[in-house]
Amino acid sequence: MALIVQKYGGTSVGNVERIKNVAQKVAKAKKKGHQIVVVVSAMSGETDKLVDLTHQAKEFPIGREHDVVVSTGEQVTIGLLALALQELGFKAKSLLGHQVPIITDSSFSKARIERIDTDKIFSELKKGFIIVAAGFQGVDEKGNITTLGRGGSDTTAVALAAALKADVCEIYTDVEGIYTTDPNICPDARKLKKTSYDEMLEMASLGAKVLQTRSVEFAKKYNVPVMVKSSFTDTDGTLVTKEDRDMEKVVVSGITYNKDEAKISVIRVPDMPGIAAKLFAPLTKANINVDMIVQNISHDGFTDLTFTVSKADFKKALQLVQKTAKEIKAKDVLSDINVAKVSIVGAGMRSHAGVASKTFEALAKEGINIQMISTSEIKISCVVDVKYTELAVRVLHKAFGLDKEDVRDERG
């Protein structure tokens, strides 16, 4: 008998019919004699709607009440799935984040899980219940409801699997596994049998939303095997697991994109010590993460500074930067939300030259202008006009031969 955590995403629980389909899949595993904890997301589109409602009520809604609202989508789906399981003759019980409890810090809208109390789940499992836990939500030490950031149900599932020492965490979604890039925009994307925590961590943090980044961090830290597969077919998925030597042989493991970026440029900033600190301090204070930062060489004692933030943080960030820009006597603040970040990811890049030039050539051939570039040992990211996102992903996928087999396909 194994203990299995299964997670079903928004599309998989998009309506009652689909929830019944999920119930059948859960039932199948239960009938094999396994103990099952199921984590579900809200129905697809629901969380977007709830976020939008909070913005209608208040200009900058992030805070305690925001999380009270946006966490409600999951309450509906856990109840419905528990009912559907009962209809099939199983004992099933739904649990909200605070009923588990899943304890987080108090960073509303991007809370981090600190610990999970497993007593209740274990005692219910012992009584024969299937547990249906709400994804995406937790509770802080003061009893406030918190949410874990968009896509956070993945993290709930992996964190629960780690805390319960589950044998496996199965992530059921609307694609058949992890691909070399998003299969919904690149028909040549190739499904991987296996990938490493590190590789997936990079892919996720650069936009491959098939797994939330934080969930991969948990999986790596606690060595949780994660299986990503489709909730609509029975085909094999992708196993995310420990590093394997062969993976170094893959120069580029995948292409990712992130449309959730917005660009802010501060023009003609005095080029002197302390200016960057002054610009970014208010953003840090407002819990806004800055992603790429590019500063130009100064010509005459002035420089331009450009950076990106997530679209959700854009309005607030712009407001804060405009205020500081005035104080430091910058000439202007420009902004653009119609941008996307396209990245080439791969641990093997460390030891291979030429990835950058190949990237730039491939984009240039299609007439795609690169607005910002940032690199690390294992990735190259380019900010481009959002309308070129899909094209950029496809040409880079082809340029790096990702449509062809590599060592990751041979194992399994």
Ligand code: ADP
């Ligand atoms: P869920 O609602 O099940 O959590 P998500 O929409 O969050 O599903 O994540 C699945 C989606 O991730 C896919 O539909 C696909 O468009 C996207 N995706 C992006 N990059 C990848 C990738 N490399 N492999 C698989 N899917 C990817």
Ligand code: ASP
């Ligand atoms: N429902 C939440 C969201 O849409 C969490 C999730 O789907 O993982 O972001």
Ligand code: MG
């Ligand atoms: Mg998701």
